[in-house]
Amino acid sequence: MGVRAFGNRTPSFLPHRSHGVGGWQKCYYAKGMRFLDACLRKKVDTTPVWFMRQAGRYMAEYRKLRAKHTILQLCDTPEAAAEVTLQPIRAFGMDAAILFADILLIVRPMGLKLKFVAGEGPVISPPLRTARDVARLRRFHPEEGMGAVLGAIRLIRKELDGKTPLIGFAGAPFTVASYMIEGGPSKDYRNTKAMMHGAPKLWKKLMTVLSDNTADYLKAQVDAGAQAIQLFDSWVGALSQTDFEKYVKPYSAKIIKAVQRKGVPVIHFGTGTTPFLKSFADTGGDVVGVDWRPPLDVARKIIPAKQAIQGNLDPVHLLLPRPTLKPLVRDVIRRAEGKRGHIFNLGHGIIKETDPETVRAVVDWVHDWTS
Amino acid sequence: MGVRAFGNRTPSFLPHRSHGVGGWQKCYYAKGMRFLDACLRKKVDTTPVWFMRQAGRYMAEYRKLRAKHTILQLCDTPEAAAEVTLQPIRAFGMDAAILFADILLIVRPMGLKLKFVAGEGPVISPPLRTARDVARLRRFHPEEGMGAVLGAIRLIRKELDGKTPLIGFAGAPFTVASYMIEGGPSKDYRNTKAMMHGAPKLWKKLMTVLSDNTADYLKAQVDAGAQAIQLFDSWVGALSQTDFEKYVKPYSAKIIKAVQRKGVPVIHFGTGTTPFLKSFADTGGDVVGVDWRPPLDVARKIIPAKQAIQGNLDPVHLLLPRPTLKPLVRDVIRRAEGKRGHIFNLGHGIIKETDPETVRAVVDWVHDWTS
Numbered sequence: 001m002g003v004r005a006f007g008n009r010t011p012s013f014l015p016h017r018s019h020g021v022g023g024w025q026k027c028y029y030a031k032g033m034r035f036l037d038a039c040l041r042k043k044v045d046t047t048p049v050w051f052m053r054q055a056g057r058y059m060a061e062y063r064k065l066r067a068k069h070t071i072l073q074l075c076d077t078p079e080a081a082a083e084v085t086l087q088p089i090r091a092f093g094m095d096a097a098i099l100f101a102d103i104l105l106i107v108r109p110m111g112l113k114l115k116f117v118a119g120e121g122p123v124i125s126p127p128l129r130t131a132r133d134v135a136r137l138r139r140f141h142p143e144e145g146m147g148a149v150l151g152a153i154r155l156i157r158k159e160l161d162g163k164t165p166l167i168g169f170a171g172a173p174f175t176v177a178s179y180m181i182e183g184g185p186s187k188d189y190r191n192t193k194a195m196m197h198g199a200p201k202l203w204k205k206l207m208t209v210l211s212d213n214t215a216d217y218l219k220a221q222v223d224a225g226a227q228a229i230q231l232f233d234s235w236v237g238a239l240s241q242t243d244f245e246k247y248v249k250p251y252s253a254k255i256i257k258a259v260q261r262k263g264v265p266v267i268h269f270g271t272g273t274t275p276f277l278k279s280f281a282d283t284g285g286d287v288v289g290v291d292w293r294p295p296l297d298v299a300r301k302i303i304p305a306k307q308a309i310q311g312n313l314d315p316v317h318l319l320l321p322r323p324t325l326k327p328l329v330r331d332v333i334r335r336a337e338g339k340r341g342h343i344f345n346l347g348h349g350i351i352k353e354t355d356p357e358t359v360r361a362v363v364d365w366v367h368d369w370t371s
Numbered sequence: 372m373g374v375r376a377f378g379n380r381t382p383s384f385l386p387h388r389s390h391g392v393g394g395w396q397k398c399y400y401a402k403g404m405r406f407l408d409a410c411l412r413k414k415v416d417t418t419p420v421w422f423m424r425q426a427g428r429y430m431a432e433y434r435k436l437r438a439k440h441t442i443l444q445l446c447d448t449p450e451a452a453a454e455v456t457l458q459p460i461r462a463f464g465m466d467a468a469i470l471f472a473d474i475l476l477i478v479r480p481m482g483l484k485l486k487f488v489a490g491e492g493p494v495i496s497p498p499l500r501t502a503r504d505v506a507r508l509r510r511f512h513p514e515e516g517m518g519a520v521l522g523a524i525r526l527i528r529k530e531l532d533g534k535t536p537l538i539g540f541a542g543a544p545f546t547v548a549s550y551m552i553e554g555g556p557s558k559d560y561r562n563t564k565a566m567m568h569g570a571p572k573l574w575k576k577l578m579t580v581l582s583d584n585t586a587d588y589l590k591a592q593v594d595a596g597a598q599a600i601q602l603f604d605s606w607v608g609a610l611s612q613t614d615f616e617k618y619v620k621p622y623s624a625k626i627i628k629a630v631q632r633k634g635v636p637v638i639h640f641g642t643g644t645t646p647f648l649k650s651f652a653d654t655g656g657d658v659v660g661v662d663w664r665p666p667l668d669v670a671r672k673i674i675p676a677k678q679a680i681q682g683n684l685d686p687v688h689l690l691l692p693r694p695t696l697k698p699l700v701r702d703v704i705r706r707a708e709g710k711r712g713h714i715f716n717l718g719h720g721i722i723k724e725t726d727p728e729t730v731r732a733v734v735d736w737v738h739d740w741t742s
Contacts, residue, residue: 194690319561
């Protein structure tokens with residue numbers, strides 16, 4: 001993997017790459033350094049920690065904003081998205097900020113409608129079923145199609161002022177395609193699997209246009225200032241290993257490679273990936289995000305040594321009383337076998353009923369126990 | 372594992388165990404023999420095939436009955452349950468019949484209320500949350516608490532007349548406990564995991580009373596005539612490997628052993644078990660049922676040689692046009708690496724939109740390709 005420059009716009013708090021690894025000083029171990037170094041499996045002072053969905057409904061500050069705006073309004077207003085992104089950083093001091101956005105925003109500039117229905121989740125219309133539906137999908141220019149998100153990234157970077165690095169993200173093409181085809185969340189992905197197996201050329205066409213758009217969008221995120229990228233393949237665990245390898249892996253691999261060429265680390269995350277974890281890791285990425293199912297020491301043996309690991313506390317465990325939670329957090333740290341190449345996170349997003357004080361406690365425990 | 376007698380009531384079509392393995396003749400290869408022999412990894416003429424939820428809504432005959440009766444009415448009326456059990460056998464000639472019942476029936480004689488709400492699934496009340504809730508749970512005598520199911524088994528055996536063997540079943544204690552604690556289906560099993568970790572003694576008490584009742588119930592099923600037993604741990608894949616091993620495995624193991632002592636083969640099935648498949652297999656059972664995620668040849672390397680494998684076509688694939696489906700079925704057969712110790716099945720239950728003619732086609736393909 002080796003050292004790479006951090007994008008075209010070297011973040012102000014990072015030493016210029018010509019300093020070399022050896023020249024990086026202890027004093028550079030600002031929180032930002034810690035996270036980005038861990039992505040590249042470099043030595044860090046303390047295990048970095050952030051949480052998927054760390055900006056969200058468990059925070060009173062977020063709920064206050066959401067009472068006045070829809071999710072899409074927050075995503076479409078750079079100032080609001082920036083504010084939400086920063087809320088958990090200000091409150092709990094995670095080692096990385098993650099852009100507030102939604103993996104499905106990308107379907108809009110491709111020509112589909114997106115709304116969020118309370119209690120139901122996202123609804124995409126019309127759902128893609130035929131060759132004509134897929135042929136209509138548009139390639140788009142990120143600054144035109146996703147301008148608000150890119151604007152938010154620029155604002156967030158300014159606000160963070162080099163103190164905490166910013167993770168950009170997109171949905172992986174399988175997960176986004178599944179929403180496009182099913183028209184919303186699905187229990188069994190029947191239409192998605194029907195296209196995959198029943199119309200493999202159509203599937204290829206859909207995955208290609210989706211991957212190309214996603215790669216462009218992520219590269220634009222890096223240009224706007226994202227210092228790392230996470231590719232979310234949240235529902236890929238519905239697939240068999242053979243389906244993953246044949247119908248998904250090549251497309252995700254291409255996106256990951258395109259983003260890495262921009263010089264930022266890429267985290268490849270999915271839930272339910274343990275059945276094909278080696279293959280999932282081989283898809284690429286500097287960091288493999290694992291859910292709560294495999295013990296980290298077991299996952300570490302499967303994931304190639306050159307890749308870092310992110311995870312993997314069960315998000316449900318954050319609902320436990322803190323004395324009960326404590327040994328479970330400690331177990332994750334213990335199984336990570338040292339702080340090189342481990343980024344502490346959950347196995348999936350924070351649940352909205354989580355007590356913010358528990359989030360604070362976990363950040364502090366991880367920092368305390370690993371420094 | 373070795374040969375065991377088939378229950379106290381040796382089915383009429385089976386040779387008495389004293390005939391020994393060598394004495395069993397080719398002419399015994401009635402469909403029943405085929406399935407039961409495959410459970411014990413003995414040589415068979417053709418790979419046996421049956422489907423989880425083979426008696427159900429995809430069949431017009433079933434829908435006709437359901438239009439007049441609730442699920443619970445069907446379960447509570449031995450004649451109706453027997454009729455539903457036999458419908459797919461008459462129509463498609465699977466190699467085993469599986470009792471029509473529900474894994475949650477057991478909560479009623481334990482003192483809880485059960486109903487099925489259209490669109491929502493099962494609702495159990497009151498949900499178990501406190502020590503008092505658990506203390507109230509009753510041990511029950513199967514003939515009193517589950518008399519209708521046992522009556523159905525006796526009727527079915529009479530109707531099948533030794534031509535097709537009958538599989539009895541129960542829910543594994545984790546899956547049933549999760550319904551009892553959550554009060555119905557759950558996305559993240561938050562209350563179940565909270566009890567597991569936050570009140571481990573209470574969890575132990577619940578799992579103990581549930582396992583004891585389940586073992587008694589299954590032994591009574593064997594006494595009534597069930598010739599094999601499947602233990603369904605449908606939702607165990609929500610757990611991490613460590614949680615499975617600590618909080619679930621010992622209880623399921625105890626049930627499996629108790630049933631095996633009755634002399635019938637036990638199939639241990641779960642979905643999402645690939646992350647801890649070795650551990651799941653080591654829980655016991657003559658047959659390990661796997662979902663569609665692991666290729667069967669990969670699963671075969673993980674599951675100890677003494678155990679047979681059941682699976683593992685993706686149920687969603689049955690919705691495909693038959694020419695598209697055919698190579699997918701062939702792939703399962705190919706990866707099963709020969710017909711010894713493989714029982715063809717789906718990775719989970721038949722989806723209600725499945726075309727009955729597709730079910731017929733798969734039964735025929737499996738029989739044709741392996742004989």
